[in-house]
Amino acid sequence: MNKWYMTSGVWLAVIFAAHFIGGTSEIAVPVLAANDIGETVKYLNYYCWHLVSITLLLMSAGMVRAAFSIFGRDVAILVTALAAAFGLWGIALPIMVDQTYIEMPQGWFFATAAVLGCVGILRQPKKA
DSSP states (O other), rough: OHHHHHHHHHHHHHHHHHHIIIIIIIIIHHHHHHHSSOOHHHHHHHHHHHHHHHHHHHHHHHHHHHOOOOOOHHHHHHHHHHHHHHHHHHHHHHHHTTTOOOTHHHHHHHHHHHHHHHHHHHHHHOOO
């Protein structure tokens, strides 16, 4: 078992849980209740919130699966690349919109998953 992939996968599951449980009350419900935005914008944001939920769940599952397979490197590379891209954007965005990392910590969560994935990739031998 690749413990780095497993740790990244478990961490991504924690991010999923925080997003799904905390985000439902703090993001999804207020978006649906908003009366100052158009219906299309409201439901598109709600749709995107669910896309993030699905993506996080699949990223976690992919990394956990990769941890138990000698052929999991390709999946781990994909999930790690996604986590790195999400992390970089999440670290840059608060600076761009004058928010703090306390208000928007998501980038650091993804960066952690990406670092764990990178270490796992470097420690897993390439398949023949």
